[in-house]
Amino acid sequence: MSLPVTFAFIFLFSSAASAQMLVITDVRELDGTVEIEIETTIEGPIEIITGVDLVGQAPDDIYVGAGERITIAGYSAVASIPLVRSDGSVLPAGDYEAVAAFYPRWGAEAAPAATRAITDTIEANPVPVTLQGSGQTVDDTVARDEMQRWVMLNVVIHMAFDGAVLAERLGSPERMAVTNRTDIIVAWYYPEADLTIFQNTLKGEVVTWREGRQDAL
Known part of the structure; x- marks a missing residue:
């Protein structure tokens, strides 16, 4: 049975509004940084964490990666992440994943009420990227x-x-x-x-x- 046009439009709009997403649309390495382009359906401003993680790390390995918090004021942003670890060393060459996540507990403090009502963490699908970094293996x-x-x-x-x-x-x-x-x-x-x-x-x-x-x- 087909839905009336008006009802179908309301149903689709409601479904789209409830499907909150983060999407990484592009990743590229520049001189000493990696740029990550991100789009979202979450009404902002919001804070997210984004960065790159070395592929294949075990939980007890020394972490290899870099990341930081950024603000998305509208529905898209470009993060420029220095390829530097917490100890000051440059990330080694290798296969990484670009990641992004919205944690509503702290990321929605300045957002509208509808965004502050979100309770679940929203993560983007990781995007593979090969980085040259320091050149060291x-x-x-x-x-x-x-x-x-x-x-x-x-x-x-x-x-x-x-x-x-x-x-x-x-x-x-x-x-x-x-x-x-x-x-x-x-x-x-x-x-x-x-x-x-x-x-x-x-x-x-x-x-x-x-x-x-x-x-x-």
Whole structure:
């Protein structure tokens, strides 16, 4: 049985209004950023979170990706996400997914009443994208992250400096003079881990450690 024209129009309009959606329409890598174009049927202004996640990550892996909150004032927006992780390092080359999600608990605070009445999280379908990022491989980046995490958990101030153990865990180091200390303090830079450990050679102990290649305390 066919619906009367007026009733059919009202039915279709009501269905469209209730089908709240986020859609990622385009993703492209620029110089140091990734641009994500997003459209929505949600009446704004709303806040969403969007970004890129490395494909294939397990829940207990060190997170590889980048994202941020953006405001959608109308029904579309373009997010420009720096390809930089929370630790300041550039994302490695690899296969990622562009993602976007609206969480009504905090994303609808400035929105009209109808939008504030939404209770369910609304997510866009992920869109695959291959990024060049830093040019470093994902495997090398993950290995570096694991080394740095090991140092965070196991290397503390005043512990005995065991060069053999550190080289076994972090790879061969480069010895450097410390520019603002006496010769008693030396710096050991571990390229594979991209961090520097400072040693008090008189006491044979760790002074401190820092990420990156550092020759000053």
